[in-house]
Amino acid sequence: MTLPDVAYHRATSLADACRLGEQLGSEAAFLAGGTELLPDYLRQRESARHLIALDGLSELRGIAEDGDTLVIGGLTSIAEVAGSPLVRSWFPALAEAARAIGSPFIRSRATIGGNFCRAVPCADTPPAAVAAGARVRLVGPLGTRELEAGDFIIGPRQTALVAGEVLTAIAIPRQPAASGGSYQRFARRKGAALAVAAVAARVVMDGPVIGDVRLALGAVAPVPMLAARAAARLRGERPSAGLFALAGDECAGEALPITDVRATAEFRRDLVRVLARRALAQAVQRAEGTA
Amino acid sequence: MLLTINGRPHDVHVEPFESLASTLRERLQMLGTKVGCDRGECGTCTVLLDDVPVYSCLVLTRSCEGRRIRTIEGVATANELHPVQRAFVTHDAVQCGYCTPGQVMSAIALLEQHALPSDDEIRRSMSGNLCRCGCYPKIHAAVKSVAAAAVEANDDR
Numbered sequence: 001m002t003l004p005d006v007a008y009h010r011a012t013s014l015a016d017a018c019r020l021g022e023q024l025g026s027e028a029a030f031l032a033g034g035t036e037l038l039p040d041y042l043r044q045r046e047s048a049r050h051l052i053a054l055d056g057l058s059e060l061r062g063i064a065e066d067g068d069t070l071v072i073g074g075l076t077s078i079a080e081v082a083g084s085p086l087v088r089s090w091f092p093a094l095a096e097a098a099r100a101i102g103s104p105f106i107r108s109r110a111t112i113g114g115n116f117c118r119a120v121p122c123a124d125t126p127p128a129a130v131a132a133g134a135r136v137r138l139v140g141p142l143g144t145r146e147l148e149a150g151d152f153i154i155g156p157r158q159t160a161l162v163a164g165e166v167l168t169a170i171a172i173p174r175q176p177a178a179s180g181g182s183y184q185r186f187a188r189r190k191g192a193a194l195a196v197a198a199v200a201a202r203v204v205m206d207g208p209v210i211g212d213v214r215l216a217l218g219a220v221a222p223v224p225m226l227a228a229r230a231a232a233r234l235r236g237e238r239p240s241a242g243l244f245a246l247a248g249d250e251c252a253g254e255a256l257p258i259t260d261v262r263a264t265a266e267f268r269r270d271l272v273r274v275l276a277r278r279a280l281a282q283a284v285q286r287a288e289g290t291a
Numbered sequence: 292m293l294l295t296i297n298g299r300p301h302d303v304h305v306e307p308f309e310s311l312a313s314t315l316r317e318r319l320q321m322l323g324t325k326v327g328c329d330r331g332e333c334g335t336c337t338v339l340l341d342d343v344p345v346y347s348c349l350v351l352t353r354s355c356e357g358r359r360i361r362t363i364e365g366v367a368t369a370n371e372l373h374p375v376q377r378a379f380v381t382h383d384a385v386q387c388g389y390c391t392p393g394q395v396m397s398a399i400a401l402l403e404q405h406a407l408p409s410d411d412e413i414r415r416s417m418s419g420n421l422c423r424c425g426c427y428p429k430i431h432a433a434v435k436s437v438a439a440a441a442v443e444a445n446d447d448r
Contacts, residue, residue: 001308001309001310001312001313001329001348002306002308002309002310002313002317003306003308006307006308007307008307008308008351008353010353031351034349034350034351035331035349038310038330038331038349038351039330039331039349041308042329042330043330051307051308051351053351053353053354055354102331102419103334103418103419103420104344104415104416104418104419105331105334105337105344105345105346105397105419106331106346106419108343108344108345109345109346109349109350190418191414191415191418191419192332192418192419192421
């Protein structure tokens, strides 16, 4: 593909990227892995006349522990998130979500920052991050700020970013003791297929009963959505297959799915019901150290 | 800008928003690399960038300066096919052939990294290359045979 009327800028530093982005405003788009942005030009979902390439900002790449936070640089590739021993030990469900994305050649180029900033409703890493209570770190004209991952994505392909603002990192908090996570998704194939529905869970056990629960639904709402009613039903209860089935029903009721080329809304609701059950069962198993 | 393709320098003029696949095919007439979907879903345009397989339709040529590009044109020598190419012929892993250059590049990258991949590793790492003729079992067998032959050759030494 060749588009004639696009200018290419290569940011030399984070400050340079922010300055260019602010100057060019809505005329500019930041280019990270390009696996979503470039096809979006062909699908006529993107029309920015200036591309600001971020590939030179190596400081935004990499995964490191910083006290009680795991900091995943915005330009870290999805493949690296999927294979990272750190991510696997802090919150394996996030690595599993990353591994589910696209094909190997998409994962080696796509970035976790891009997965958030393009804000496609069926994106895999945002629900897992929301379940983990992650925050996103932004740098730009408003200075440095941090938002809850769930507040960052505000609609389909819409984020809280202002012009010139760059997502520098996803910050995963250290997970509570006796907690476990899970990421369950359904797609038409195991490889190279978008999620039709997904459920990410994090369960914190309080002795024999469920303490805190976060259930984030993916691909069945405009944004990665926390299922609050399902979580309320689970708190204080002893885990059982029957309880998970009730919670699955609540999730199916709370979801706001649409019908599109991949599935009908009804089918998505049914998927959410099943995926929520599986996610809860695995999260509890992991929390109890039996999986 | 200067591109290094199959070990040779190429001086080309490219547009800012031009994919590597376009540059290869339209400016350099290297037509071995095919374009199917042109949006990173099918894998026919797979080339190696610093030995890592990429969809060349999703890579802007501008970002390739100073990097090592390998395409299907560079895998055979003047007289001899690459072992992966030979295996594709032996196993009849080709029907229409359109996806083959991408399949071969993908398999070469896999075998360079894992000399003896498991069945699951072959399936996973080649899951980004679609074959609409459905030659997957034969492609799988071809890739597996190259790995097995390499191990045998090693044992003979």
